[in-house]
Amino acid sequence: MTAAVLYRHGGPEALQLREDWPLPSVGPGQVLVRVSAAAVNNTDVWTRQGAYGLPGRPEAKAGWRGAVDFPRVQGGDIAGVISETAEDVPDAWVGRRVLVDPAFYADAGEDAVAVGLLGSEADGGFASYVAVDASRVHDMSASPLSDQELAALPVAYGTAMGMLERARIRSGETVLVTGASGGVGLALVQLAAARGARVVALTSASKAASLREAGATATLLRETEPAGLQSQLKAVAPEGLDAVADVAGGPWLEQLLPAMRDGARWAIAGAVAGAVITFDLRRLYLHNLSLIGSSMHTRAHFASLADLARVGTVHPRIAASYRLTELHAAQEEFLRGTHVGKITITP
Template sequence: MGSDQFMTAAVLRRHGGPDVLELRDDWPVPRVGPGQVLVRVSAAALNNTDIWTREGAYGLPGRPEAKAGWRGPVDFPRVQGGDIAGTVQEAAADVPGTWVGRRVLVDPAFYADDREDAVPIGLLGSEADGGFATYVAVDAARVHDMSASPLSDEELASLPVAYGTAMGMLERARITSGETVLVTGASGGVGFALVQLAAARGTRVVALTSGSKAEALSEAGAAETVSRDADPAELRRRLDAAAPGGLDAVADVAGGPWLERLLPALRDGARWVIAGAVAGPVVTFDLRRLYLHNVSLIGSSMHTRSHFADLVELARTGAVRPRIAARYHLSDVHAAQDEFRRGAHIGKIVITP
């Protein structure tokens, strides 16, 4: 595909409000480099990281209010979008030509080294151009063949960031069959993924959410739902009933006051894994409740190659099927982000170019 051709892309010019994300119809189609393929995007999905990257809401060490991407400065201009499903249109000379024409899911993570358990150090749509565009050029090593998957392209595109993050949380916290785990923010993208993936591995899920979304979470596999608006005494009573011996784990995407409120509900030796801070990034809690009860507090950012490979296998068999909350054309990316920010949806908001 010639470099003189152009495409539509949602391009971030700087940190700021919705106006800094420009919809361009004259953006150059990316040139395929060594080891890369060109993917024609069939679907992309929204995540918190898209909003936070635009706003520069990640802060810097010692400067929590500083404008920055999740790994620090962002190299503008940047095409956003970490969730990508599509079809390979072109392959570099050093990539097998058999990839051309294949339906694929793209792993959005950059890793620290070549190990299967290497930690992620970057993300498409943040450290490199992503999928809010007609085409994206990516390393062939990050595309996975989805020819046999029963999932639609929109469902596939809902998986990488949210379900990859959820898979990483469950694995890093060693959450297993027969345990009881509390999921905060359970109706959001990562929260809903946690409910589905944890239930699929035989874990008993207690979902913390607003009352209006309880039914959808029960259908997704939650054994019990608890309203986040319940008063502290009622919340503790419900959790004691759900896990009489204490919770085995908490999978938290909210942060904020929940750490202080819910730590007493954990059993000795429990794990608290956190991958988000939408309810507040700076928290206060009693450290004695942590060390006196041998509770592990685990930070989890996205997934490893191994975690993503496990997710790919679930996608190929259709063992987990994401819920699509809304669909938007790329030209309506601002409206899509606006609906995402309102948070009234359950599941994933998908964009098609």
Template structure:
């Protein structure tokens, strides 16, 4: 089968295109999915580069859960159809259009945390076929979303759903989203607006219109000094913020934490602007604030996302689609950061 195979950590040269890679065979409790579309995420790039580091060794080459086994087929975002089931498997899935939950969970509970990911700890969807556990399938037979739209959901929108759920973002609350034009940021804007929250989006000025179309009530330029930022934020959210959904990290915690209302929540799921920060702990405990770490989603979070996909309540924006043979170009386009929406791989 055709596949993009990661041979080692490194640059794009470490990602090898093959048309003779062995097709996987589904084991007991598994199905074989014919991939229709996949999508590119930061996880794919950082895993290839080995950019996650290790505890006490932040510069070490590693995946997000540690050392990886190579060769590896990346790609955690998978939409397609079931072509085969493993021994004793659920034959009723054959032929169905599906969305795949890419998480490998710690246990069987609905709220179990993810401890692995397709495309990282197991082979993923940058190939014609992928073998997945049958209990990770979600039936999309009735979904109005295209294959590319479905493939855009699992990691970015799953991460965003996990953030909103863990921070208890409710209707009529005001939430600020950092990095709002990125994959997870845009998903946060759409999903928060869909649940009736008022969204303030922090982004570059050139992308403000697109974010307002996605559901943001107000946008703030990220490249402004502290005094101007405070004034603009006060105008956009005069009563303060109920929550911040942060996907970039860095100095934003120190800059924006004072804007949280009493009992406000700051949920973080990224650190592209800097993983090591300082902030005033007094602002945290004196105002009964909550600082929440959020990594991906739970089964319950993903099931809620799948329900939205079936009804078409949220439709991801697709910035560009590339054939698998152009996966290097897809990752370069993803890294340049000039487009709003998801970069997809079409098989």
């Protein structure tokens, strides 16, 4: 079969297209999924680059959870059709259109945290076929979403769902989303708006209109100097923020913490704008604020996302589509960061 195979940490040359990669074998409790569509994420690029570091060694080349076993077929986003099942899996699954949960979990509980990812700790969806545990697949036979829209969901929308659930975002609340035009950021805007929240999106001027189309009530320009940004935020959220869904990190915590009302929650799932920050701890404890780390989703979060996909509550925006043989070009466009929405891959 065709597969994009990562042989080591490095640049694009470390990821090679193979036309002769062996078809995955189906083990006990597994199904074979013929991939209809996949999508590009930061996780794919950072794993290739080895950009995650290790505890006490930020310069070390490593994947999200440490060492990566090479060679590895990347790709955490997978939508497809089941073509084969193991003997202990009902053959009624054959032919069903499915969405694949990419996470490995700490234990068997519905609320267990994610501790690994397809495409990193096991082979993923940048291939014609992938073998996965049957417990990962969610039936999408009735979903109105296209294959590419389904493939846009697992990593970005799963991460966003985890943030919104952990921050307890409810209808009627005002939530600020940083990095709102990226994959997770746009997912946050759509999912928060779908549950009735009032969304303020922090983005660039060129992408503000797209964020309003996605459901943002107001947009703030990240190019604005701090005093001006705080003044704009006061105008659009005069009573303060109930929550912040932050995928950027960096200076935003220090700058925007004063805009949070008592008892507000700040969920963070990224640090592209800076991993090491300073802020006034007194603002945190005197106002009973919550700072929540959120990495991906739980089984329960993903099941809720799958329910939304079945009825088409949210339609992911597809910014561009590439063939699997054009994966390098897809990642180049992804890294330029000029797009809004997801870049998808079809085999």
